Amino acid sequence: QQGETVKIAWIDPLSGLMAPVGQNQVNSFRFFAEKFSGAGNPAGVKFEVVPFDNKLSPAESLTQLKAAIDQGIRYVTQGNGSGAAAALIDAINKHNERNPGKEVVYLNHSAVDPDLTNGKCSYWHFRMDADTSMKMEALTSFMKDQKDIQKVFLLNQNYAHGHQVAKYAKEILGRKRPDVQFVGEDLHPLAQVRDFAPYVAKIKASGADTVITGNWGSDLSLLLKAANEAGLTAKFYTYYTGVTGTPTALGGQGDGRVFQVSYNHYHLPGQMMKWRDEFQKKFNADFYTGSVIHIYTLLGEAMAKAKSTDPVKVAAALEGLKTKSFNGEVEMRRTDHQLQQTLFVTRWQKADAKFPYSPENTGYTLAPVATYEAYVASTPTSCQMKRPG
Amino acid sequence: MSDTSDTPRHAPATGFALEIEDLRKSFGRTEIIRGARLQVRPGERVAIIGPNGAGKSTLFNLISGRLAPSAGQIRLFGERIDGRAPHEINRRGLARSFQVSNLFPKLSVFENLRCAMLWSEGHRYAFWKFLADLGGTNARAEALLARLGLERRRDVLAMNLTYAEQRALEIGLTIAGGARVILLDEPTAGMSRSETARFIGLIREVTEGRTLLTVEHDMGVVFGLADRIAVLVYGEVIAFDTPERVRADPRVQEAYLGSVLAQGH
Amino acid sequence: MAVVSLPRTRSSDRPARPSASPSRPPRSFRFRPWNLGRWLTWGGFALVLLLAPLLWRSSFALTMLSQMGIAIIVCLSYNLLLGQGGMLSFGHAVYSGLGAYAAIHTLNQVGAGTLALPVSLVPLVGGLGGLACAALFGLASTRKSGTTFAMITLGLGELVWSMSLMLPEFFGGEGGISSNRVVGAPVLGITFGPQIQLYYLIALYCFVCTALMFAFTRTPLGRMLNAVRDNAERVEFVGYSARHIRWLAFMVAGFFAGVGGGLGALNFEIVTAEVVSAHRSGAYLLFVFLGGATFFFGPILGAVLMVIALVLLSEWTRAWLLYLGLVFMFMVTSAPGGLASLIMMNLRVAAFGRLRPLRAAWIGLAGTALAALAGLAGLAAMIEMLYHRQLDAAMGSELRFLGLTLDSASPDAWTGAVLVLLTGAGLFELARRQFRRQWDETQEAIEKDIRRRETAT
Amino acid sequence: MLEIDNLHAYYGKSHVLHGVTMRIAPGEIVALLGRNGSGRSTTVKAVMGLVEGSGSVRWGGRELLGLKAHQIAHHGLGYVPESRDIFPRLTVHQNLLLGQKKAGGTPGVRWQLDDMYAMFPRLKERQHTEAGVLSGGEQQMLTLCRTLMGDPDLIMIDEPTEGLAPKIVELVADYLRELQRRGVAVLLVEQKLTIALEVSQRCLLMGHGCIVFEGTPAELRANAGVRREWLEV
Amino acid sequence: MDQILINLLNGLSSGLLLFMLSSGLTLIFSMMGVLNFAHASFYMLGAYIAFMISGAVGFWPALVLAPLAVGGLGALFERGVLRRVHHHGHVPELLITFGLSYVILELVQLVWGRSSVPFAPPQQLQGPAFTLVQSSRDGLSLVWGAAPEAMCRAAEGVQVACSRFPLTRAFMMAVALLMLVALWLLLTRTRIGLVIQAALTHPEMAEALGHDVPRVFMLVFGSGCALAGLAGVIGGITFVTEPSMAAVVGSIIFVVVVVGGIGSLAGAFAGSILVGLLQTLPLTIDASLATLLNRLLGAGIGPDSPGWPLLRITLAQAAPILPYLLLVLMLILRPRGLLGTRES
């Protein structure tokens, strides 16, 4: 398979609400396609990324999937929106079953709904991100040692991801810190709220000292903005502080009070630093979708192992694949195809000599405050994997 | 369809075609119709005259259901119709024309007339039969077209007709449904003398055997058309009698006619 | 005057004459296909539906065609309101969308075996769903007309849309409800698994629904609907209840929209809340108008365009929304009657056998139309380069456009584009002037003809 | 002094006026007669710049053709349309205010609000009702007054007596004379021969978009032939 | 107590922002009858242009210049494009503005990028306008500006809550009120309002009476856009300046205008406040039908009782739909809106 070209269909939003994020990620994929092609991977294949705009819509994703398949593309990646992800899994299952010999593999880079590797788990789907429950495990492992956490408020977007965050927060944090009380829980419409002041007032009224939120994009930045304006001094435990737009909106405010859980951060040693800066220079944007690197690493290894680029063989090879990636030892768990990996908790604070990198040139950074090995963050799965044949 | 209330085609032979009793209508504080009463026999032609703003059009609006009276009764062949919706009243056999031509501007002349017939022909809200197959209706529409002298303009859109033609079509729409009581509001307004002459003829002809109420300021038309004349002043009928007597009535002269100057052409 | 225009409140004075709008489109002409013609038209339509998938074979093309077939039904149903009834609805997606949900839930029932229904009839369930909702919401909205009606539909649309996020039980949250259309025993080998089989199901529905809706415009109710559009008040005085008519029409439209939605559910095997979104409703309105609400077949063109624009265009270019916006502004200003009206105008010229004098002009125009295309290409090239610089500059300054490689960094590319644009535009403008003159003359002559025919005999 | 020479007018493509020529001296009342569709309203509209016309229309030596209606109005021409065109959503009072060229009106104009209300008391009674609901006749009065509020030097009135009660018709006749007394020239388009002949100094007869007869009322009365051909059936 | 106050203030301020938006729309939509779907886009444009200008010459000049620029663009658009289709009726106008909204959005993204831009309020507008100090000992007190740390620190036995009200919002409210006055003067002291209404039904007659109708329309449309632009500047610094800021306010402003009453400025004001409160206050109430029923008549409604999905929804979650519910009910029960003079 040396020198073969492996096309990967990137099906994610390039227009609409999530366009900025999509744009950043498509850049990441292209950037690392160069890095990992040829000598960059053990199989020596050439990676090529073909973007398709799904406008954040599940149905549209399926149409684009068809387009991709028509172009003979056998590898699909997607990540923004667990809804679209579920739709893709469903469609790919059907496709692979109805068109033997034309199988397609789905590499999920950011869709974190645990369902995708539990109830909805599929043999053709591989998740490189850490799902909501794993991140919550890590986050709460950190929180349980924060003695100043007494009253927690859950504010989330009113859709699957938000619901999941709230659910696991109550479940896991409740388990680890029976003493904390959940003084309030709220769900707000996705990306429609312009004015978070009322919610902030509510949080204040509840007397919460901590807020856990899975919000992203303007839903997070506006929330933090409103919180600061109203003089809310609670701490924020988030999933997506680093994502395009939020650092800018956050700016100087919230220094030391905003935390993020993720499987990567800006100050990973070695190669990553160079790539980070190169990416920054090239696109004048921050690289935060680390799972891209996972994808290329694992694909390369698997193809080498399978001595082929045929999705069926590669899928088989991917199962249970162990390798080393930027955040240490990772394993594609055989039972549910959820990548097991190290997670980090970072804090929003002034960039300094130790942690110089500052996203969107805000002068602030996300500094790592805790690291959790894969086994800590790992969560059980209910997946009954149906394997072909 | 929820329209069991169809026109009772034959009415009690005796009694009046249209009865108005102590009818009142006020807009805000101003009372426009102040206890008007009127009794029209089947088949007679009545002209209603009166100063501007006396309430003639309002009276028509009340009768035809465009407005609901504040008080009083209106009976059509003995059946109370006051306060009913226009379409219900129309189904009971009363049709009106408008002082302002009120057509279906983007439909052809023929379609205008046919639309005015569909209900009375019993087709109602049917969407299971083709218009093209409604032989009888189409024939009758064509006939009316000819009667109005519009056959040449059959497929012209109503909005492209000349004023005179629009007035003619306006009357066509009014009589198409075969109503037994017909109200015409200034049918010849804005017509040149020649046109007017033609029109009086037309109206006479098409309203043959029906009950006709018409509002007019053109004395030529009034005296040419009416069996009896009702004079409406400030919302009251101050006189209701034969043309000669009405013309002679000093009150009428004082309130309305003035000298003979403006009467003829 | 566009056939559809909300009634600016009718003034009480007498409309003495057609409002003297200097450029009145030829209203006095109506397209009456003589019967052979009608056979040809419908036969042709059926043939196109039959052969399309043989011309475009890829499965992507097939999904596009399927979506077109569906869009045609929905757009036509929308035009029953807009074009036929003058009812400007901002919430048509509600009916197609809820139809889709009705269908997908039914399909799941069938899949679960709790309900025995051939898959091919599921769209009808969607239709009934749409009908039911239309009947319900119509009670509220059709009491009014004009802008009030429009605003009510807007409100109802937003209501349903926000509800969809609140009731994941029914709407399936942002993940939607997915299903599998391959259920039950295959009827004579048809499982509807392969897209092609589904396409022909859609094509069949598309043809039948189109025929039915066309028939509708020829019935008493259909005609009275036009009357209501033109003058709701007078309708009341010829025995009809305008409101009742609007309501019935609304239900009919709702039904067909629902059928479309149901087919959509079968096609995607997933229904997400977006099917009831204001975006959808907006798209229907925009493209129906673009296709031409004045004529029955206008929405068909609109529907095809819609699928191309929303699915294909975004494939071709990142600037698709910009193009879309520009096209709308251009089309509406230059051809308020939509594509259909342009076509009909030429047909009419043909009908009056006046194409010959125009032919020269046409050729001239065609010649420079190429130039114009070049001009547009120039413009597009610049837009593309702009977007490239803005989005993918980091991937190198080169981009492929119409098979040639442009360097968005080099001034030559830009100057080149500008030159092409200018020359193209210039040439086109010249030709357009020339053509316009001849065109006007012809139209005038035709008006004369018509007037002669009217006054003759 | 209004001088119309060889005026042609079109509605879109249809050619309606075929070379109309006429003169109106200051303070003169000229009646423009003819059958329906003969082109009288069009003539007036063309002068007012409301339909495209070619030829020449001079007012006080200044060419009006090609000017916008509002410019023409500011040159001192007034127009009372046959389709009354009152502003239905505004009150009677507001309608009259819009007649004024400048907000608040200018001193020294011939007409003030009170003159109007004095002229038609009926309007005063209804001054605060929406004009849209006025009776036909009331609208007719309003539209006349509204134009007078602009204090024109030449007023073109299209069928002012239509829909008016006979008594009011006489009133209007008197006021036309009053206009003349105040030095306003009048172009009167009228159906009712009687009053046209009564008040005017000169009569113009139109047919098929051309002037077919010009003369004094007396001459027209005398000339039965012309009347029969161009007015009667 | 303090929370109630804060909530009311929040409701009012967001209502007033809505008014800034809808006042422009009232001019354009309800007086000119143009369903201007690009209105929110002009709002966004205002924010971005102000962001650009303030980068060069500072915020305060931008506050004036940006609206003027937007107004100019609006007028240009009316003159160049909208006017050509006006006589074709509402729908073509609507479609054109629809197209325009796409174009504006794309252009904005071309020029300023697809993610938010850092458009911060000027020094003078940063920080709180005042602080509400709620102390269990000495009750509620109001401190201008930020309250000193000492005050907000809870002493033993007493707990203290400090809620700040940001200056930007106070400023927003002030500007909105100014706007109201200015518009009111414009419409009552001049005949413009009359001329527009007249020209809507009889443009030709209005012209024949000596009014330059096209010019008036251009002016009105322009000022409408300028108002949107001004709202944009304020909205931009109060919230975030990003491409999606138009879509968020998109249809709600139509609700405001229609609920308030077509063609009525006062109506638009009342409507804005009403909708503003309706959008914010319910958010603070977590009661659902279920809880209500259970409270009142002890109906043991739980997850498995019929209609639970509906009954479960809390008022807070239902808040987004309330304005539209209001719209529909209003149009059915009282089509001319709160203070409207006529049905549209």
Ligand SMILES: Nc1ncnc2c1ncn2[C@@H]1O[C@H](COP(=O)(O)OP(=O)(O)OP(=O)(O)O)[C@@H](O)[C@H]1O
């Ligand atoms: N909806 C309304 N609101 C207020 N006043 C009204 C309304 N409708 C009519 N009027 C008033 O009622 C009076 C009578 O109007 P109507 O049209 O009946 O008069 P008319 O007899 O027809 O006069 P004309 O002969 O001039 O047509 C007028 O003064 C008019 O202003």
Ligand SMILES: Nc1ncnc2c1ncn2[C@@H]1O[C@H](COP(=O)(O)OP(=O)(O)OP(=O)(O)O)[C@@H](O)[C@H]1O
């Ligand atoms: N808006 C229009 N579009 C096309 N043709 C028109 C229009 N208005 C009038 N016409 C035609 O122009 C000719 C002259 O019309 P005009 O109104 O000037 O006649 P008129 O003498 O005023 O008759 P009337 O007594 O009906 O007012 C008529 O044949 C009429 O059909």
Ligand SMILES: CC(C)C[C@H](N)C(=O)O
């Ligand atoms: C678009 C709407 C404001 C139109 C309004 N209903 C009117 O009739 O003028």
Ligand SMILES: [Mg+2]
């Ligand atoms: Mg009347």
Ligand SMILES: [Mg+2]
């Ligand atoms: Mg005339």
